[in-house]
Amino acid sequence: MMPFKGSGLILLTFLVSVLALGAYCAPTYKKFLTQHYDNPKSSVGKEYCDAMMRKRGLDKPECKEVNTFIHGTKNNIKAVCTASGGKDYGDGLRISLHPFTVTTCKHRGGSTDPPCRYSDNRSPRYIVIACNEKGEPVHFDESIIVMA
Secondary structure, X not given: OHHHHHHHHHHHHHHHHHHHHHHHHOOOHHHHHHHHEOOOOOOOOOOHHHHHHHHXXXXXXXXXXXXXXEOOOHHHXXXXXXXXXXXXXEOOEEEEOOOEEEEEEEEOOOOOOOOOOEXXXXXXXXXXXXXXXXXXXXXXXXXXXXXX
């Protein structure tokens, strides 16, 4: 049994490394909030998207092409992960039963190096998200504009 002692330690080290990397790469509720939650909508001046993308660090190391901010309460957003606030949308995603006010920031083009310039579009939309096993949103997939 001695020949396996060293390789067992190597295998154990490898498994611990893989598990740690998996936990590090997994999307988190905290990251979701940083990237997509803004309620009430921040008063950052006329250039909302430019300011919010910079404030949230979404302009580094280069300008993020598109980002969406949801202007709803944390509880209402989390409810999309439940039957009372959302329904299955396929591929592990949930769609909200009710629209949220949402601002989508789109990079205006040109250089992808900061400072970044964004246009914004604010409208009511149904949101499509992925949730973790705790019933927390961890990924924003898309939003669907409410047609009047």
